[in-house]
Amino acid sequence: MQDRYTILAVFEYSTEAQVVKAKLESEGVKTMLMDEKTIDSDPLISQAIGGVKLLVHNNDLENAATIYNEIRNxxxxxxxxxxxxxxxxxxxxxxxxxxxxxxxxxxxxxxxxxxxxxxxxxxxxx
Incomplete structure (x- = not known):
């Protein structure tokens, strides 16, 4: 069976995504970041490729959305x-x-x- 992930949030910079990712992982949520290395190597293309995407495993999506809504600004x-x-x-x-x-x-x-x-x-x- 293939693991399925859904985009929970999109960030302009990877540092913002890392903070949220760390919080979710501390709560036991499986996460990964997409386009993180690309934007770290050239931050000016963040808008062009749509930012750093925080992906959450589909089994944890509801729990992750609840946690994210509690901590977001x-x-x-x-x-x-x-x-x-x-x-x-x-x-x-x-x-x-x-x-x-x-x-x-x-x-x-x-x-x-x-x-x-x-x-x-x-x-x-x-």
Missing amino acids: YTKDENGNNIHCPKCDSTKILVADLQRKNIFFMLFPFFESRKLICNDCKTIFK
């Missing part, structure tokens, strides 16, 4: 306070991926406002 406001979801009042808020459908925002991305997404209820808000 969530978005704060300008004063360092937690941001609350307007729908469920959760503080597990992340910056949402930008959906650039307009050519103007593709050419001038700095005019696009930041959107946030709740990690619990998946509500997107500003």
Whole structure:
């Protein structure tokens, strides 16, 4: 039987991935990193190849996701306070991926406002 792994998270630098990998392995979760050596040898290509991928064995995926959600850094406001979801009042808020459908925002991305997404209820808000 072949071992199956799923991507749990993607990091820009391998040091960030190593910290999370160490925490998961200390909890008994089977993990491995993909593209770590490539990005370590040339960090400027991190965006081009999609960053360092943290892979988790499928048998440990649910447990790993729970542990990762407990330790990950969530978005704060300008004063360092937690941001609350307007729908469920959760503080597990992340910056949402930008959906650039307009050519103007593709050419001038700095005019696009930041959107946030709740990690619990998946509500997107500003």
